[in-house]
Amino acid sequence: MDARPFTSTIARLKTAGLRPTRQRIGLARLLFDHGDRHVTAEMLHDEATKAGLRVSLATVYNTLNQFTGAGLLREVVVDTTRSYFDTNVSGHHHFFVEQEATLHDIPADAVAIERLPAPPAGLKVARVDVVVRLTKN
Amino acid sequence: MDARPFTSTIARLKTAGLRPTRQRIGLARLLFDHGDRHVTAEMLHDEATKAGLRVSLATVYNTLNQFTGAGLLREVVVDTTRSYFDTNVSGHHHFFVEQEATLHDIPADAVAIERLPAPPAGLKVARVDVVVRLTKN
DNA sequence: GTGATTGCAAATCTTTTGCACTAAA
DNA sequence: TTTAGTGCAAAAGATTTGCAATCAC
Numbered sequence: 001m002d003a004r005p006f007t008s009t010i011a012r013l014k015t016a017g018l019r020p021t022r023q024r025i026g027l028a029r030l031l032f033d034h035g036d037r038h039v040t041a042e043m044l045h046d047e048a049t050k051a052g053l054r055v056s057l058a059t060v061y062n063t064l065n066q067f068t069g070a071g072l073l074r075e076v077v078v079d080t081t082r083s084y085f086d087t088n089v090s091g092h093h094h095f096f097v098e099q100e101a102t103l104h105d106i107p108a109d110a111v112a113i114e115r116l117p118a119p120p121a122g123l124k125v126a127r128v129d130v131v132v133r134l135t136k137n
Numbered sequence: 138m139d140a141r142p143f144t145s146t147i148a149r150l151k152t153a154g155l156r157p158t159r160q161r162i163g164l165a166r167l168l169f170d171h172g173d174r175h176v177t178a179e180m181l182h183d184e185a186t187k188a189g190l191r192v193s194l195a196t197v198y199n200t201l202n203q204f205t206g207a208g209l210l211r212e213v214v215v216d217t218t219r220s221y222f223d224t225n226v227s228g229h230h231h232f233f234v235e236q237e238a239t240l241h242d243i244p245a246d247a248v249a250i251e252r253l254p255a256p257p258a259g260l261k262v263a264r265v266d267v268v269v270r271l272t273k274n
Numbered sequence: 275g276t277g278a279t280t281g282c283a284a285a286t287c288t289t290t291t292g293c294a295c296t297a298a299a
Numbered sequence: 300t301t302t303a304g305t306g307c308a309a310a311a312g313a314t315t316t317g318c319a320a321t322c323a324c
Binding site for chain 1: 268
């Protein structure tokens with residue numbers, strides 16, 4: 001684990017057109033060096049603080065939005081009260097555990113969507129999101 | 138259209154355990170007497186005001202939540218910035234047009250979801266939501 | 275009457291923004 | 300240097316809540 005060398009994070013940011021600042025590098029490492037993750041701004045900010053990275057919550061918000069704009073993250077809409085960001089940007093779906101407010105990936109090939117109706121004229125499908133809401137029983 | 142008689146709205150509220158006040162009756166008629174609808178609190182409040190129903194925005198929020206709790210409405214999560222409520226409470230899916238922030242129903246039988254993975258132990262599927270995000274092209 | 279409901283204003287929560295300061299190139 | 304990025308505090312939106320007044324039963 002933590003196989004991605006420091007310089008690779010910098011390269012990734014540069015490629016995305018983002019200046020590799022201390023804060024962005026630190027956040028990128030937290031996000032991308034530990035497998036697929038789902039974070040909220042608050043969660044990432046707490047984690048950064050605990051890891052000794054000094055970064056303001058505003059910068060965390062800005063950074064998450066910039067990373068999303070650059071295609072490094074994907075926003076997952078499952079909860080009206082909070083935004084989740086997913087480090088897995090390839091097509092896939094989610095389990096959402098309501099009581100815990102936690103997200104878990106469902107691989108794209110684990111779900112097949114058949115007979116999706118064609119979109120109305122003038123509109124094209126940008127993305128199909130499947131959210132399987134789970135509750136404890 | 139507008140086939141549902143006034144008393145039926147009252148009966149529906151009573152059945153749901155909600156006292157049929159002027160505000161709830163008025164909002165229920167706006168919601169349920171005109172086919173399947175998708176509304177936000179702000180939209181419903183504007184509509185009520187235009188229809189001459191005097192009701193505060195806070196009461197619209199409270200009423201939407203109460204109706205949802207009573208199973209008269211379903212909340213649709215498609216947008217982090219706003220809550221949408223759907224008068225169609227049977228299983229079905231949605232098109233979401235990003236530029237317009239509008240929702241359109243997809244009948245349940247128009248989509249088939251195959252090979253959905255089993256939920257982790259101790260959890261059960263409460264609901265499967267499919268959101269087809271559309272963009273103008 | 276009595277308890278539920280409403281309206282208002284204030285509070286809360288998440289997210290964004292303006293601007294002076296700091297850091298990357 | 301020059302320009303982009305950061306932090307802070309304030310602002311902005313959506314939604315909820317406390318409480319006195321009002322309404323349904």
